[in-house]
Amino acid sequence: MKSLKILAVDDHKMTMLGYKYILEDFDFKDFKVKMDMEDSFDSGKLKIEEEVKKDSPYDIILLDIQLSPIKEGYSRTGEDLGIISRKISPNSKIVFLSSFSDNYRINSIMQTVNPEGYMVKTEINEDALTDMVNTVLTAPPFYTKKALIAIRNRMSTNIHLDDNDKKLLYYLSIGTKTKDMVEFVSLSLSGIENRKRQLKEIFGVDKENDYKLITAAKEKGFI
Amino acid sequence: MKSLKILAVDDHKMTMLGYKYILEDFDFKDFKVKMDMEDSFDSGKLKIEEEVKKDSPYDIILLDIQLSPIKEGYSRTGEDLGIISRKISPNSKIVFLSSFSDNYRINSIMQTVNPEGYMVKTEINEDALTDMVNTVLTAPPFYTKKALIAIRNRMSTNIHLDDNDKKLLYYLSIGTKTKDMVEFVSLSLSGIENRKRQLKEIFGVDKENDYKLITAAKEKGFI
DNA sequence: CAAAAACCACAGAAATTTTAAGGTTTTTGT
DNA sequence: ACAAAAACCTTAAAATTTCTGTGGTTTTTG
Numbered sequence: 278m279k280s281l282k283i284l285a286v287d288d289h290k291m292t293m294l295g296y297k298y299i300l301e302d303f304d305f306k307d308f309k310v311k312m313d314m315e316d317s318f319d320s321g322k323l324k325i326e327e328e329v330k331k332d333s334p335y336d337i338i339l340l341d342i343q344l345s346p347i348k349e350g351y352s353r354t355g356e357d358l359g360i361i362s363r364k365i366s367p368n369s370k371i372v373f374l375s376s377f378s379d380n381y382r383i384n385s386i387m388q389t390v391n392p393e394g395y396m397v398k399t400e401i402n403e404d405a406l407t408d409m410v411n412t413v414l415t416a417p418p419f420y421t422k423k424a425l426i427a428i429r430n431r432m433s434t435n436i437h438l439d440d441n442d443k444k445l446l447y448y449l450s451i452g453t454k455t456k457d458m459v460e461f462v463s464l465s466l467s468g469i470e471n472r473k474r475q476l477k478e479i480f481g482v483d484k485e486n487d488y489k490l491i492t493a494a495k496e497k498g499f500i
Numbered sequence: 501m502k503s504l505k506i507l508a509v510d511d512h513k514m515t516m517l518g519y520k521y522i523l524e525d526f527d528f529k530d531f532k533v534k535m536d537m538e539d540s541f542d543s544g545k546l547k548i549e550e551e552v553k554k555d556s557p558y559d560i561i562l563l564d565i566q567l568s569p570i571k572e573g574y575s576r577t578g579e580d581l582g583i584i585s586r587k588i589s590p591n592s593k594i595v596f597l598s599s600f601s602d603n604y605r606i607n608s609i610m611q612t613v614n615p616e617g618y619m620v621k622t623e624i625n626e627d628a629l630t631d632m633v634n635t636v637l638t639a640p641p642f643y644t645k646k647a648l649i650a651i652r653n654r655m656s657t658n659i660h661l662d663d664n665d666k667k668l669l670y671y672l673s674i675g676t677k678t679k680d681m682v683e684f685v686s687l688s689l690s691g692i693e694n695r696k697r698q699l700k701e702i703f704g705v706d707k708e709n710d711y712k713l714i715t716a717a718k719e720k721g722f723i
Numbered sequence: 724c725a726a727a728a729a730c731c732a733c734a735g736a737a738a739t740t741t742t743a744a745g746g747t748t749t750t751t752g753t
Numbered sequence: 754a755c756a757a758a759a760a761c762c763t764t765a766a767a768a769t770t771t772c773t774g775t776g777g778t779t780t781t782t783g
Contacts, residue, residue, distance in 0.1 A: 384655070387652075387655040387656055388655070388656060388657065388658050391652070391655075391656035416645060418648060418649070418652050420648070422639060425641060425643070426641070428651065428655060429610075429614070429640075429641050431655070432607070432610040432611070432614075432651060432654070432655065433610055433611060433614035434611065435611050437660040454727095454728070454729090455728075455729060455730090456727090456728065456729080464772075464773090465772065465773050465774075466773090466774090467731095467772080467773060467774070467775090468771085468772055468773065470729075470730065470731080471731095471771090471772080473729095473730095474730085474731085677758095677759070677760090678759075678760060678761090679758090679759065679760080687741075687742090688741065688742050688743075689742090689743095690741080690742060690743070690744090690762095691740085691741055691742065693760075693761065693762080694740085694741080696760095696761095697761085697762085
């Protein structure tokens, strides 16, 4: 029987092991699952490259969003690995696993990687896992309910923000003072004040406080 | 046992009847379905208003996208009825049914109505219907696979088009000559030419013919 | 309660988009 | 195959939009 190659990249080894046992034991119709595991960005990337070179790329790549806690220098996330995987192994189906449903992250990944699947870990069980494998192979996409809700939230608006707007919202959300934003956002102070006012209008929270703005933006997946 | 009120609005009476029989016969856990049917925009709207006035609004409203062939004057689509329903009966769950998976229409409806469900008719069967009812009531949204694919296509891009761009693409898709577009798009001829060039860049079909542009735009749900 | 930060309004500067006019290339109909 | 029409392209000036700097008022903070 044909064997189906899956790679899981996650720094929670135990979690991966659970997936591995479930999928390798399960009785799929046309194949038997063979799952490899890696626990870091670099080793994951290397494994993907190796298998591509051997002309036997992974059928499915499972990526945790939060990989290795910030290494020296800058951190490489599961999202980054997803982007790279698409390039070096374009025939592999990519599925993201995230610990919680983060509207912004999901939407960002939809644009940068456009994965065949997206699962929020609290929603994963044996059924969901095996379903995912079948769906992703034959008729993608597969999204768990919470992922779908995040996607729906975003789709239901046609607000378009440029880089400055996004940065502004982000720095606002981490408590940066308006006057300090000139360092991060390429606008003058009055420019920033203006944009902020506009953003409140766009999100329907005119004349309200910043908290309301951040909440609205988070709900719709912009932060 | 509690009864669940559903209204279906569709000008294919036989189709509705099929849904009615399936849903009314099915053994739901907590309720019995009672389904009303209307075959036009106006009668549908009236019925929704009546039930709201009687303080017993519909739990679920099923709307076909294509309603009555263009009446005298301008046509009122299922989408229009959806927008109105949301206003007059905000607690009803709205589910759209469409005969084919039209990327543009789906995306447009996601923004104007943001329905709890979206089903492409070729994908509807007894299971899907009953699933939809349960899901929409307890944990929306419910989208059939083809709807999901359309949504994914759109999500995977962050192209933003203004009104002129959309009009331009639309008129281009129905074969309007560039020189005639000045009538419909509020731009000069050279403005239109410019935009067209830009659009081709945005959609990654530089220097290619219009057909390629239209195809790309359709694929991503902009037409 | 004083200092800091946020907020607001407005005029001029800067940047972007649009237009008009000129031309070349491609498509269309006969 | 050829002439006319349409599409395409470039450029400079005009129009529009966005941004900045300034001088204020109001709100928040320690």
